[in-house]
Amino acid sequence: MKIAVCVSHVPDTATKINIGSDGKKIDPTGVTYIINPYDEFAVEEALKTKEKFGGETVAICVGDDAVKETLRKALAMGIDNAVLLKDSIYRDSISIAKALADEIKNQNADLVFFGKQSVDYDNSITGQLTAELLGYNCVTVVVGFQLEGNKIIAEREVEGGKEIVETSLPAVITAQKGLNEPRYASLKGIMAAKKKVIEEKPLPPAENYVEIIAMKKPAPKQPGKIIGTDSSAVPELVRLLHEEAKVI
Amino acid sequence: MANKILVFIEQRNGQIKKSSSEAVKAASKLAAQLSFTAEAVTVGAEIENFSAVSNYGIQKVVHYKHSSLENYSASAYTSLVADYAKNIDADILFFANTSIGKDLAPKVAVKLDAGIAMDCVSLNYDNNIITATRPVFAGKALIDVRINKSKKIFTLRPNVFNTGTPSAESAEVSIVNVENPVLSDKVIEIKKSDGKLDVAEASIIVSGGRGLKGPENFHLVEELAQVLGGAFGASRAVVDAGWRPHSEQVGQTGKTVSPNLYIALGISGAIQHLAGMRSSKYIVAINKDKDAPIFQAADYGIVGDVFEIVPALIEEIKKIKS
Numbered sequence: 189m190k191i192a193v194c195v196s197h198v199p200d201t202a203t204k205i206n207i208g209s210d211g212k213k214i215d216p217t218g219v220t221y222i223i224n225p226y227d228e229f230a231v232e233e234a235l236k237t238k239e240k241f242g243g244e245t246v247a248i249c250v251g252d253d254a255v256k257e258t259l260r261k262a263l264a265m266g267i268d269n270a271v272l273l274k275d276s277i278y279r280d281s282i283s284i285a286k287a288l289a290d291e292i293k294n295q296n297a298d299l300v301f302f303g304k305q306s307v308d309y310d311n312s313i314t315g316q317l318t319a320e321l322l323g324y325n326c327v328t329v330v331v332g333f334q335l336e337g338n339k340i341i342a343e344r345e346v347e348g349g350k351e352i353v354e355t356s357l358p359a360v361i362t363a364q365k366g367l368n369e370p371r372y373a374s375l376k377g378i379m380a381a382k383k384k385v386i387e388e389k390p391l392p393p394a395e396n397y398v399e400i401i402a403m404k405k406p407a408p409k410q411p412g413k414i415i416g417t418d419s420s421a422v423p424e425l426v427r428l429l430h431e432e433a434k435v436i
Numbered sequence: 437m438a439n440k441i442l443v444f445i446e447q448r449n450g451q452i453k454k455s456s457s458e459a460v461k462a463a464s465k466l467a468a469q470l471s472f473t474a475e476a477v478t479v480g481a482e483i484e485n486f487s488a489v490s491n492y493g494i495q496k497v498v499h500y501k502h503s504s505l506e507n508y509s510a511s512a513y514t515s516l517v518a519d520y521a522k523n524i525d526a527d528i529l530f531f532a533n534t535s536i537g538k539d540l541a542p543k544v545a546v547k548l549d550a551g552i553a554m555d556c557v558s559l560n561y562d563n564n565i566i567t568a569t570r571p572v573f574a575g576k577a578l579i580d581v582r583i584n585k586s587k588k589i590f591t592l593r594p595n596v597f598n599t600g601t602p603s604a605e606s607a608e609v610s611i612v613n614v615e616n617p618v619l620s621d622k623v624i625e626i627k628k629s630d631g632k633l634d635v636a637e638a639s640i641i642v643s644g645g646r647g648l649k650g651p652e653n654f655h656l657v658e659e660l661a662q663v664l665g666g667a668f669g670a671s672r673a674v675v676d677a678g679w680r681p682h683s684e685q686v687g688q689t690g691k692t693v694s695p696n697l698y699i700a701l702g703i704s705g706a707i708q709h710l711a712g713m714r715s716s717k718y719i720v721a722i723n724k725d726k727d728a729p730i731f732q733a734a735d736y737g738i739v740g741d742v743f744e745i746v747p748a749l750i751e752e753i754k755k756i757k758s
């Protein structure tokens with residue numbers, strides 16, 4: 189079985205966001221980039237699935253040379269091969285999904301793991317778009333995954349509980365925290381990953397359906413009111429919530 | 437171009453969600469600006485409360501009905517909604533940005549070759565152009581986006597768009613019985629988290645952090661949530677410590693919430709926690725450290741010990757509720 193995992197390269201979640209001079213993107217100065225946290229769960233599940241059923245794993249990323257770092261991270265964790273679909277300009281999710289779908293077809297992968305969301309633009313759609321372009325089944329926000337022959341039983345997190353979904357290969361699964369515990373890359377893995385060749389494929393120009401007009405900071409919040417320092421402040425707090433904010 | 441906005445209405449257990457009322461209202465508002473008409477489509481078995489959506493300025497609701505469609509199925513819902521949108525030649529589609537909406541909307545977008553903007557917190561129509569605003573980088577920034585395609589899909593963050601007051605006019609509901617829907621994925625079981633309100637849906641949330649000192653003290657968080665009729669949540673520190681389940685985690689790698697009232701108890705207010713709750717309408721912080729960053733985000737704060745403040749708060753709220 190061929191298992192693909194799509195990974196994205198994102199600013200560390202502790203990053204302070206400054207807006208770049210074009211007013212549309214973040215200023216990358218001083219920003220540390222990491223593998224998207226949810227994609228670590230996707231990589232782990234791909235590795236576990238291979239360990240159980242055999243086959244081959246490939247990590248795919250759309251981006252510029254910098255994203256190789258994230259592909260190397262996937263290789264260091266144990267992924268067999270990596271493909272960089274190379275482009276240096278902004279692509280919207282549909283354009284990324286089209287590139288990924290073509291490569292997944294090319295790789296003949298019938299099980300594909302994604303993260304549920306990239307912590308940069310927070311779209312949460314690339315897995316679904318890619319699945320639909322490929323005509324694959326798709327289960328999102330998955331916290332439990334079992335494969336039996338062609339049959340998939342996936343546990344999906346929804347409001348107020350979980351849904352157990354039955355579907356079949358070929359399929360796209362988007363990983364949520366809780367699916368597994370991502371392994372640490374071993375020193376041996378890191379060394380081996382350094383030697384591996386990342387296959388690079390240039391992408392044709394993008395057709396973006398969605399255009400970013402401007403990026404801005406949220407309006408700064410009025411400094412809050414400290415009502416007091418002990419329980420004598422409680423009646424005033426409740427009065428404010430009741431009469432001023434009208435939320436209780 | 438049929439000059440139509442189509443809203444997907446979401447039901448669970450036969451109940452239409454409040455987030456769908458919000459989406460319908462937002463759609464009828466935009467439709468009025470564009471001189472479009474707005475209508476809605478829903479998929480399910482029995483649906484009880486069409487009143488939740490029928491009085492918000494839409495003319496028509498089509499209900500695709502079959503007993504096997506009670507639970508969400510991506511394959512079946514995608515083809516029903518996309519086919520109907522094609523059928524009426526809808527130009528714009530609205531979904532609520534819920535677990536169903538997030539799953540379904542992008543799949544429908546591919547079927548319609550539409551552009552899609554997720555998790556919008558405001559929509560503006562000016563000079564014939566619709567601009568959507570959506571939070572990115574976990575709310576640390578916002579972007580204004582435009583869709584350069586004739587078909588456009590927007591998903592709306594719940595609890596942000598107001599429903600206002602319902603109008604007297606009521607939409608006509610027509611039922612289409614679906615024969616043998618094809619479900620290449622289906623829900624075979626639902627595990628409810630013991631009847632408690634989910635943080636993603638609540639209008640009041642009380643969250644606890646490491647300041648609670650141990651899992652045995654979370655009854656304080658639960659009791660306060662209960663007297664307020666809200667849900668309870670947690671910081672990642674306490675989820676990682678195994679005090680609370682991950683489904684309760686609020687923040688960048690947990691749930692994003694925007695309730696009317698968010699009360700943070702013994703939570704420091706790390707950037708990743710703020711990312712998940714800073715768009716709440718009112719934030720209250722109780723923390724014994726006056727320099728805790730949570731106070732920067734809070735509307736009201738008490739610098740004090742949760743073990744002293746929270747019991748007093750529970751009593752005081754009981755008083756005004758009675």
Ligand SMILES: Cc1cc2nc3c(=O)[nH]c(=O)nc-3n(C[C@H](O)[C@H](O)[C@H](O)COP(=O)(O)OP(=O)(O)OC[C@H]3O[C@@H](n4cnc5c(N)ncnc54)[C@H](O)[C@@H]3O)c2cc1C
Pocket residue numbers: 201225644645646647648670671672673674685686687688689690691701702703704705706707708709712722723724725728740741742743
């Ligand atoms: C990749 C990544 C993702 C993350 N995602 C999330 C996320 O989704 N959600 C999240 O919450 N965090 C997340 N974090 C973790 C985050 O950085 C913080 O570590 C976490 O939010 C801290 O939780 P806390 O506020 O409960 O604990 P602490 O930071 O330890 O704060 C405890 C607070 O309680 C106060 N306190 C102590 N005793 C009392 C008392 N008796 N009465 C009143 N106050 C008291 C203290 O003054 C302190 O401010 C993430 C981190 C990373 C690196």
Ligand SMILES: Nc1ncnc2c1ncn2[C@@H]1O[C@H](COP(=O)(O)O)[C@@H](O)[C@H]1O
Pocket residue numbers: 194195196197224226227230248249250251281284288301302303304305306307309310311312313314315
């Ligand atoms: N540029 C990219 N290259 C490869 N995979 C991506 C890329 N962007 C997003 N993904 C995948 O899609 C998931 C969801 O991302 P998003 O839809 O952007 O929130 C991520 O967790 C990745 O698995």
